Amino acid sequence: MFSVNHPVLFGLAGVVILYVLGQSIFFTVKAYKRARELEMSKTLLRSIMRGAGVFSIAPAIAIIIGIITLSQFLGLPLPWLRLSVVGALTYELPAATSAATVLGISLTDALTDARSYSTIAWVMTLGSFSGIVIITFFLRKIEKGLLTIKSKDKKWGAIFMDSLFIGMVSAFLGMIFSKVTFGIQGWIPVFVMIFSSLLMLFFGFLVKKKNIVWLENYAMPFSMLGAMAFSIPLTAWIGG
Amino acid sequence: MSQYDQKIHLWGRVSGILAIIAFASYPLLVSIYFNAWPYLGALGKGLLGVIPVFYTVGIIEAFTYAPMLGAGGSYLSFVTGNITNLKAPCAINAMKVAKVEPGTPEGEVISTIAIGISSIVTTVILFLGMLLLNTLAPILESPTLAPAFANILPALFGGLAVIFISRNWKIAVGPMVFMLILFIVMPSLADKVSLLVPVGAILAIVLSRFLYKKGKL
Incomplete structure (x- = not known):
């Protein structure tokens, strides 16, 4: 009997999240070791780690609200997975809504049809692949292009980077x-x-x-x- | 390219491919285990409803955030998600505190550490949040706290704005005024803010290039 909170679904989501957690730990350890090779002090690195941890608490709690919102009709495992890894509520909610609307499903009651659940899970998964695919396969090329800009003129390279940041900040300030x-x-x-x-x-x-x-x-x-x-x-x- | 830089690309590619497989395995195994294959018509229509916007945003985010976050930070943040509302501001703040520049070897490692720690903390909090959901839901969804979570982006970008405007006010004024007018005239664009990040970036790049050539930067 299918349930949106079936133990198997928790198991599947848990395995994927554990993988991503492992990847985060792996990259953090490697970067930490590299930082020590670059003679950055342990005090600074620990302070950066504490700061990043504190910084993440409020946004993470906001993400829990996203899980609560989606869990009303998708159960807990799928929103837990999607919001712990690749997604953000701004993608996941429209993706789930898009599929649910096509299926004629209400967003307020828990799903009972396994095929509808599977359809929504596929739409949420396939709908958010572009960023990770580009980064995985093309980041090296993007970085080479950036290195060319920087190597031609170091000062301009720094201004170029600042301009990217300002582009992001100005768009969000405008939105406010x-x-x-x-x-x-x-x-x-x-x-x-x-x-x-x-x-x-x-x-x-x-x-x-x-x-x-x-x-x-x-x-x-x-x-x-x-x-x-x-x-x-x-x-x-x-x-x- | 240093040995670390070369290795980070190898680790990033391998872990990225494994992550793509892991993400796809959830709906695939659900389909197999429950013998519940998706309704193809609904799948196609559902994807048509999201792909045009999401894929465009994903491509734009990849090109905009990758230079800011560095290789390690990018590989990690595009797997762990929540880039705009968490990982990018976290990495930017960490680089500022450590007084390192993005795109340098020091900036690369600080960004990766900040994003890594942020991902670990987020995963743990979400896990605890899920375990304690019945207790937490009434508190987190209470009308009293609702404004705090509704205003998380203004609260985040207010602080970030100080960092960037104070450092680069000459470049910042133009794109900011443009975005202010644009969003006030067309409020519906608020839902598509990710699409406007590269517009702001291009505007800032063009403006800063002009000022740079004139010797004003």
Whole structure:
């Protein structure tokens, strides 16, 4: 008898997630050893690792909410797998919705038909393959192209890299303003962003002027968490 | 290319191919075990509904993020996912804290370590979250906490913006103003923000090239 929470499904998802966990550990260990060869201090590396860990907590908890959302009709194993590995909720939810709509299935009740479940799992899997396929087979070529740019002019190479980052940040900053014409509620993300920026500047001040060096590693995660906390009274006050 | 760089590509390719097989094995084994092969018509239509956008985004992300994250970071983050909302900002922050530049040997290893640790922490939290789901769900889905999770991207990019704008305000102003106007005029683009990342990047590259040639950078 098929169930979206069948033990076999947990087993399959668990094996794939364990593989990805193993890969993460393998790459981290290799990079750590290489960093030591490059004479980077253990103190710095440990501090970077702690910072990355703290940084990941809030987004990871947000991903759990994604699992809860999808689990209502897909059960736990598939959303757990998809959101632990290649996917993000922004891909997985539309992919599942696209397949469910074609099948005429409600997104609020747990699936009972194994073939419908299999169809949705295939759509979610095949629909998100492009990035990993390109990186796996063509990253070396992409890197060679980049090396050519850098070797021709080192200063321009650095500016080129910064421009890529700025492209990403500017697109997301623009998105944060996308609802400002919808009324005062549409400004909530903007105020949250500004609060996060102010916190970042404040932490920067503490690091540079007050010499609280340890804070540098946590300035970003603390700004993010502080701004997320700020959004709660702000939304209650404005009425989101 | 150093021995490490050569090896990272070998490890990346092998582990990437294995990951692709592992990901495909889930629906395949589900189909075999439950004798539940997908409805082909629905599969085709479902894929048609997502591939045009997802494949475009995937290709764009590969070309945009790979130079930022370095080889090890890219191989890892494209397998572990959640790149825009977690892995890329995490790696960028780590490189900034370590005072190393992306694309250098030091930047490469710091980015890989940050993404590796982020993946491990995320996997553990998701596992614990799944085990404790019945306890956690009412808390995480409570209306009180809802605004905090709804605003995670503004909270994340507010801090990141300070790093990049303070360092490169001359390059940043143009793409930012362009994106602000674009999103205010066309709010529906918010769902397709990934497609606009390379637009912002190209704009920033063209602008910085112009300023660089004029000797203003």
